[in-house]
Amino acid sequence: MELSARLRAMAPSPTLALDQKVKARIKRGERVTPFHLGEPDFDTPVAAAQAAIDAIHAGKTHYTQAAGIPELRAAVAGKLRRDQGLAYAPEDVLVSVGAKHSLYNLFMTVLDPGDEVVIPSPYWVTYPDQVRLTGAIPVIVPCGPDTGYKLTAAALKEALGPRTRAVVLNSPQNPTGAVYTRQELEDLARVIVGHPDLLVVSDEIYEKLVYGTSTHTSIASLGPEIFARTVVVNGCSKAYAMTGWRIGYMAGPRPIIQAAGDFQSQVTSNPTSIAQWAAVEAIAGDQSPVEAMRRAFDRRRQLMVEHLSAIEDVTVMDPGGAFYCFPDVSRRLQRPVLGRMLSSSAELAELLLEEAQVSTVPGEAFGAPGHLRLSYACDDDTIREGVGRMRDLLAR
Amino acid sequence: MQVRGMAQRMQQLGTETAFEVLARARALEAEGRSIVHLEIGEPDFDTADFIREAAKAALDRGETHYVPTAGLRELREAIAASIHSSRGVLVDPRRVLVTPGAKPIMFYTVLATAGPGDEVIYPDPGFPIYSSVVRFAGATAVPLPLRESNGFRVDPDELAALCTSRTRLVILNSPGNPTGAVSTDEELAAIARVAERWDAYVLSDEIYRPIAYEGPAPSFYAQAGMPARTILLDGFSKIYAMTGWRLGFGVFPPELVAGVERLIVNSVSCTAPFVQRGGIAALTGSQAPSVAMVEAFRQRRDFLVQALGEIPGLHCLVPQGAFYAFPRIDRFGTSQEVERGLLQEAGVAVLAGTAFGEAGEGYVRLSYANSLENLHEAVERIRRWCRDR
Structure with a gap:
């Protein structure tokens, strides 16, 4: 066999x-x-771990809503408003078993075999692997030191074709640490909204870790047109040193979020209940x-x-x-x-x-x-x- | 919104009706109606204290970082030891893959073994996710009817008649959801011969195996030669009342292990370490809470099945395992009509048999993972509804 x-x-x-x-x-x-x-190499903030322990004591160990507890979806919507100025309702948020799981659910939901996905390199290897798993085709666009390892609007335009379904952006970026400026994102957004049916997968997992003069901007915040095209992916792993808890999330157009939620409900069910309570505390609590x-x-x-x-x-x-x-x-x-x-x-x-x-x-x-x-x-x-x-x- | 629709495969995704009925029941409750919930397949017991303490201790130790994709070595070894003691099968722990719940094992197994042009045979009535993920993966889902006349058990001859050279995978579930049927050792041996004859993989979903009332439920995985072609699916949700924790596992034939591990690493990375510590405690600690839970389920089953049987026009086989009763209700309407009528008019949430496949027409599923008191109330309401129907 x-x-x-x-x-x-x-x-x-x-x-x-x-x-x-x-x-x-x-x-x-x-x-x-x-x-x-x-x-x-840091440990989970004490308050978040305590929230999980409280949840264990309170017997919050049963199935939750497959898309995440309402408290966490609301906390994420609140965070995206607070930090990125994005107007998502809790229903526009899907909580998953880590941000990688969010990406997997998303690609499974929107990609057909033969679709193309633009992935700038250097890339996190999970992007092309997950895209291939759906039968879609990663279109790798090399981005060298000359552009600070970033995708330019011109390079993106060059890579787009009739079958392009999505472009993956990752800022701050793994592995280079590159951070896109607002201007660079605006240039990219202009290309994206000019191309029919193109989605942006914006992986913002390193959002909290920016240094010097760099600041984090979510491409989704650059106007209603690009907002409607963007799925923001983020999670607790990097910002709160919560890698082992496996809590990630995505926010985006409601039909996509609902469909991805259906898929998650069928193949995974809810993320660990007590980890969700820890995430509520991490995201909505003291940020120091x-x-x-x-x-x-x-x-x-x-x-x-x-x-x-x-x-x-x-x-x-x-x-x-x-x-x-x-x-x-x-x-x-x-x-x-x-x-x-x-x-x-x-x-x-x-x-x-x-x-x-x-x-x-x-x-x-x-x-x-x-x-x-x-x-x-x-x-x-x-x-x-x-x-x-x-x-x-x-x-x- | 300008974005195009979803991927084609999303049209193949079925629904898990239980959650829809739950939502409708909750809406009625919000209007002030009283509803007895018999629609959800979740133990009403809490996770045992010592399991919770083990998870808490892991959190206190800071076991909150990434761990190996396949699971903690100690847990994989404890699972292998538990399979040896419960089924008499020696398992190499390296073939045990731990996942957030047992559900992902279904999807990974189908993804790893079947694609377009392949056929997968699944039990009907059966857990709705089986056929849904088969179709989602682009394979052909072939229903294997389970008949009341055969106690809802798989008939090996009927299975053999459905097998073709394209059959890649056969899904078994004993004790079964939604019927509570338990296959006999002889039947499982005959199924094993069919699987060999057609060189098919078998996904043996044994999540309800410890919840059996007439002696231990025979395990397909324990049939001679079967571990080489069988994916054993099991988990902690049901028997340790750990649904929300999300902890399950699969034991895979050697040639599938590396591929499925890559599916896990590309979807969820790993399973939360403190949850896995809870699982180790569950397997190696006292089994008394589980034994007590099964005993409680037995009392409820005995009550419910007898009481349902006394309702004129309603017929209910005695389930041998799991925590579901699957009475025939065709005198009172279609499955869906009865589901709707019982919810709207009687205030009892049950699931239409058709939620589990076409062969479920004429039946409804009642979960008795609920208190005896609530079951009494539910039966009373059902009796009145049937009388007035």
Whole structure:
């Protein structure tokens, strides 16, 4: 017996082998500097965890409405109004098992086989994987350092065709930390509203983590036309260090939200009831823990950029958001490392793990070879020491 | 709004009528009407204290970060051990995949095994999601009628007659929703031979297996040779009264594990770690609360089935498992008419048998996951309604 064609079409992750090597090393108790991690190293705010414990004690352990408890949908609608100026009703919000689940529900709901979805690269690998799972076709638009790794209106226009159904925007962006300016989003919005039937999937999961002069703008806030075309995706994982709770959400045109809710009701049912109560507290309660985390990330960001910039033939953009640096190592790959020529950033990532005990994610994982992603969700000493060992290795 | 409609496959998505009836019942309650709720398939018990404490302790320890997609190793091992003790089957924990509820296992299984041109056989009447997700995946859903004359159990010969070279998957559910029927060991063995003959996968939904009243319900997964072609679906919602927690699992043949894990990583990432800690406590702790719950269900079943049987014109088989009664009501109208009449006129929320497939016409489903007191009241209202009909 064999797998369905759909599953056979899902290629294994290009970085799976490296990922398994890292995990094996950590399991064996070997020291690894974990720059590969994609989650905050902070703990869930105490008040949110307490809300979950209260919910357990109160016996809130039964099925909830499949789309989420009304309190949480209202809290999300309130948050989107408070933070982004977006006028959604609670019925325009669907709560899911993490923001990734929101994207999955959305793509399953709106994409037909043969539809095209514009995805700027570097991208989070989940976007093309989920799109392919529906039988739709990811149209990858490379965005390099010249545009700050951002999609331009001209590049978007070029990529659009009669079958284009959606464009995925992610700001602040994983893996580069790029943040779109309001002007850039306005330019994109103009192209989008001029193209019939085009949806914007706006992944704003890193929204709270912006630094320096960068500010977060939701493309949905740029007028009624683009608002009607946008599905905003967000969640609790990054802003509130609540990755394991699995609470994400989307807000958008009501017919889409209702259909995605029907789909979720059939294949998943509600997200964990007590996690939903924690999310109500996190989203509607005191926001000061968010700012404390943001400040810590900002300090680490500056530290990591400073140390990476000191490495010869490595260039790094100052990331305006998220918690990653995405240095370009392609120039360094033109010279031998430890006496041998490396053919790719994937090979370099392997070498860094083997010889410097530093774990990074190669750009190949994001459709952007020649780069490495380093997370600064770790303490200052780890950043100094890990990047230091990288520099030593790359000097040899 | 300018955006185009939904994907084509959305038209294939059925509905889970239970939630619609619940909504209508709630609307009547908002008008001040009294409604007895027998429409929802959820234990009315609370999660046991020690399970809740285990989850709380995990929260206190800060177990709130990402965990491996397939589930915590300790939970997968505890599940494998529990399958060994309950079914006598040795299971490699690496074939156990943990998910937020058991429902996702249905969809992942169908996505992994069937596509356009493939046929999937499902029980009718049966849980409505089966046929819905099969059609959603683009495969052909082939109903296998369950007949009252056969105690609503799968007839292996009838199953064999439906199998073709395109049959990729057969879905079984014993004890079954909505009928409470439990297949015998001999029947399951005969079904196993059919699956082998047609080289089909089997999804054995055994979520109600511990809720059986006439001795342990035989497990299809325990049939010789079947773990190699069977996806075992089970979870914590029903037997541990953990519906809201969302914790379920599948045990997969080796060749499906990596693919399904990729489906999980691409849809939900992982299952909340503190929920999984609750699951470990449930499996390794005292089973006394579950035993007491099943005993309570038995008392309610005995009362309800006998009382329904005393209503002239109504006929109800004795369900052997799960917590549903599935009486024949065709003397009083179609399933939908009776569902509507009982809700609007009698104030009892039940589900039309047709919510579970065409073969459910002539029946309604009553969930007895409700107090004896409420069941008394419901029967009284049904009796009056039938009398005046």
